[in-house]
Amino acid sequence: xxxxxxxxxxxxxxxxxxxxxxxxxxxxxxxxxxxxxxxxxxxxxxxxxxxxxxxxxxxxxxxxxxxxxxxxxxxxxxxxxxxxxxxxxxxxxxxxxxxxxxxxxxxxxxxxxxx
Amino acid sequence: xxxxxxxxxxxxxxxxxxxxxxxxxxxxxxxxxxxxxxxxxxxxxxxxxxxxxxxxxxxxxxxxxxxxxxxxxxxxxxxxxxxxxxxxxxxxxxxxxxxxxxxxxxxxxxxxxx
Numbered sequence: 001x002x003x004x005x006x007x008x009x010x011x012x013x014x015x016x017x018x019x020x021x022x023x024x025x026x027x028x029x030x031x032x033x034x035x036x037x038x039x040x041x042x043x044x045x046x047x048x049x050x051x052x053x054x055x056x057x058x059x060x061x062x063x064x065x066x067x068x069x070x071x072x073x074x075x076x077x078x079x080x081x082x083x084x085x086x087x088x089x090x091x092x093x094x095x096x097x098x099x100x101x102x103x104x105x106x107x108x109x110x111x112x113x114x115x
Numbered sequence: 116x117x118x119x120x121x122x123x124x125x126x127x128x129x130x131x132x133x134x135x136x137x138x139x140x141x142x143x144x145x146x147x148x149x150x151x152x153x154x155x156x157x158x159x160x161x162x163x164x165x166x167x168x169x170x171x172x173x174x175x176x177x178x179x180x181x182x183x184x185x186x187x188x189x190x191x192x193x194x195x196x197x198x199x200x201x202x203x204x205x206x207x208x209x210x211x212x213x214x215x216x217x218x219x220x221x222x223x224x225x226x227x228x229x
């Protein structure tokens with residue numbers, strides 16, 4: 001079974017703090033993704049990475065950065081947390097698209113509250 | 116970029132009835148359309164997908180249909196059961212930078228009434 005592990009299920013941070021959300025996958029997948037999930041807005045892509053040290057902006061990258069120093073680990077960084085970044089954050093990984101398919105495997109999510 | 120619209124946002128059906136969720140996409144180059152199910156408090160998981168070279172795919176009680184000309188695809192669940200209650204997301208494949216990714220719809224909360 002593919003395992004995508006997010007380091008924290010719940011986090012509470014203060015406005016202005018630097019926040020790190022960590023994601024690790026054990027299937028040697030090339031691709032990794034960070035989404036935020038908000039009621040009524042679905043899953044919105046923040047950043048993704050297709051290789052070590054490579055990153056691409058998703059639909060809502062503002063206020064976030066990412067780091068991928070090792071293939072299995074993809075970190076999401078909030079440089080200065082704000083209350084509007086209170087959300088559920090989901091990490092996912094996938095192998096390269098094969099046969100025209102892109103199957104993503106999700107972590108359990110980190111619920112972040114910024115006070 | 117790709118834009119995916121999903122309707123309805125909430126769907127309530129009687130147990131045993133059928134449920135249909137519809138999605139449209141904007142990029143005619145998209146050729147892969149998966150559906151994910153997210154039960155309460157759990158992670159999204161792939162339940163069925165379809166590629167653009169077929170018009171319909173079935174897996175037991177669930178089926179997906181695709182109309183490439185109209186750029187829409189639908190999820191059909193027959194003989195609904197309580198365990199079908201969840202949020203369902205449709206998605207379409209996009210190609211960006213060095214990788215492919217998915218653009219998701221906003222989700223449909225399916226409620227199965229006993």
